Amino acid sequence: MMALVYSPEYLEHKTSNHPESPDRLIKIMEGLDEADLLRKIPIFEPCMATEEDIERVHTSDHVEKIRTFCESGGGYLDFDTYASPQSYEIAKLAAGGVIKASELVLDNFSSAYALVRPPGHHATRERAMGFCLFNNLAVALEYLRKVRKINKFIIFDFDVHYGNGTANIFYNDPDVLYISIHQDPHTIFPSQGFLEEMGGGPGRGSNLNIPLSPGSGTPDYIYILERILRPVFKEFNANFLFFDVGFDAHKDDPLSRIFLDDDFFEWMAMEILNQPQPRVLTLEGGYHLEAMKRCNLKMINLLKEERLEHSPISPDMTEVRDETKKLYRHIEDNFSPFFTF
Ligand SMILES: [Zn+2]
Numbered sequence: 001m002m003a004l005v006y007s008p009e010y011l012e013h014k015t016s017n018h019p020e021s022p023d024r025l026i027k028i029m030e031g032l033d034e035a036d037l038l039r040k041i042p043i044f045e046p047c048m049a050t051e052e053d054i055e056r057v058h059t060s061d062h063v064e065k066i067r068t069f070c071e072s073g074g075g076y077l078d079f080d081t082y083a084s085p086q087s088y089e090i091a092k093l094a095a096g097g098v099i100k101a102s103e104l105v106l107d108n109f110s111s112a113y114a115l116v117r118p119p120g121h122h123a124t125r126e127r128a129m130g131f132c133l134f135n136n137l138a139v140a141l142e143y144l145r146k147v148r149k150i151n152k153f154i155i156f157d158f159d160v161h162y163g164n165g166t167a168n169i170f171y172n173d174p175d176v177l178y179i180s181i182h183q184d185p186h187t188i189f190p191s192q193g194f195l196e197e198m199g200g201g202p203g204r205g206s207n208l209n210i211p212l213s214p215g216s217g218t219p220d221y222i223y224i225l226e227r228i229l230r231p232v233f234k235e236f237n238a239n240f241l242f243f244d245v246g247f248d249a250h251k252d253d254p255l256s257r258i259f260l261d262d263d264f265f266e267w268m269a270m271e272i273l274n275q276p277q278p279r280v281l282t283l284e285g286g287y288h289l290e291a292m293k294r295c296n297l298k299m300i301n302l303l304k305e306e307r308l309e310h311s312p313i314s315p316d317m318t319e320v321r322d323e324t325k326k327l328y329r330h331i332e333d334n335f336s337p338f339f340t341f
Pocket of ligand 1: 159160161246248284285286
């Protein structure tokens with residue numbers, strides 16, 4: 001069974017005329033309401049993450065900087081990351097939302113989806129960036145490691161941007177496998193997430209990037225994810241799964257040049273649904289409101305089921321680009337010391 005985590009307080013992170021706006025969550029909740037899912041899926045209120053929770057990941061300097069910046073009225077922290085006076089509190093509530101979702105899947109839900117903002121995957125240990133203040137997912141992961149003694153994690157990030165914050169936080173950590181599919185970082189923020197960034201020291205092999213060139217679409221994504229996710233998920237044998245959900249690789253999204261259609265998100269939900277471990281999803285990007293509303297609804301409609309036999313979609317795999325096939329072979333070569341494909 002699936003649970004959602006949401007609070008209307010997430011709308012209080014006000015960003016004034018910014019793509020990462022409260023309208024995103026308003027739209028998502030509107031979609032769930034229209035489909036009558038708000039009555040059918042249990043929704044839980046988050047608690048605020050404590051400063052102790054946040055500081056398992058972030059430096060106290062960073063936490064203090066966000067707190068005082070918000071207290072003094074907020075504004076732009078960098079060229080694209082905005083904070084309002086309430087954002088420090090709401091960012092703690094966003095991290096707390098992912099902790100809450102994690103607790104729910106350790107109780108009696110098979111999936112829990114934290115519908116939070118601000119998003120988190122670009123926030124590094126010491127810095128806010130890319131619309132993100134605190135790294136929500138990393139805070140929840142360190143909470144699980146410390147408080148619930150869970151020790152092996154996979155994070156799969158399908159936001160169109162590389163989650164540089166999450167990747168860098170766990171870069172040397174052999175117990176956290178971070179996998180990200182994203183638009184080629186030569187062509188998009190944050191200009192990191194290349195194939196060669198494979199993890200460092202004891203974490204070598206635990207950072208797996210799938211950078212697809214602009215123009216790639218659903219057949220490319222499915223071709224490469226089937227070949228990589230399935231064997232790697234099996235072999236790494238994590239106790240707990242996190243999914244960074246992004247809708248900004250959709251063809252209607254104004255921030256990217258990847259052209260996924262709605263079907264991809266159904267396919268992705270099926271892949272998530274068929275994993276046996278506890279699974280937590282957390283919302284990152286997605287800036288075309290209607291596309292995000294539709295695709296989010298499609299995902300939740302599948303995830304609320306216990307198990308499904310057949311994928312609802314069958315894309316035309318003759319459309320897979322040669323460069324995607326080449327990219328797959330390259331990844332297979334690079335990661336063959338770590339995984340059997
Ligand atoms: Zn994004």
